Amino acid sequence: MADILSRRRRSALMAKIKGKGNAATELKLIALFRRHGITGWRRGSRLPGRPDFVFPAARLAVFVDGCFWHGCPRHATWPKQNAAFWRAKILRNRARDREVGRELRALGWSVLRIWQHALAKRGEARTVARVWDKTGGRKPETGGSEKLQRGKVGKMKREAGKAKGGRRKAELGKPECQNRKAES
Secondary structure (H helix, E strand, O other), X not given: XXXXXXHHHHXXXXXXXXXXXXXXXXXXXXXXXXXXXXXXXXXOOOOOOOOOEEEHXXXXXXXXXOOOOOOOOOOOOOOOOOHHHHHHHHHHHHHHHHHHHHHHHHOOXXXXXXXXXXXXXXXXXXXXXXXXXXXXXXXXXXXXXXXXXXXXXXXXXXXXXXXXXXXXXXXXXXXHHHHHHHHO
């Protein structure tokens, strides 16, 4: 079916549509930041290229790039239908990414690009290490599985709660004297 609008009017109409971002991958990165205690980040920056996250104190702009839209060398798939259009589109996205990186560096910002696939469990430790390196933060504990690491954090929180006189959820319904008997 032919478009009823001229090319110029269609372009103007499409330009008015505001993107909602790559919410799923951004939410994964937020969860990763929280799980590993990475703080100091903000969303909604007005810097060139509109980074997904910024760390103002470290002057770090973080972009989460989708494997398809930004042409990941490992996972990008080139559509067979309308191939010329998609190839040109993705190559323009990559060129824009490079230009935005240059602009941000000229303004004194560092740029970190994280591929969508790096948010999977296998790439999580490396992604966290890259963020810590760029922000100048402390290094996360290394060694062991991620579950083990989360277990250590949970254990540390429980111990900190006990040191403050706090009680675990399982103990909340029991009188104090029963809890002490169970501990001795």
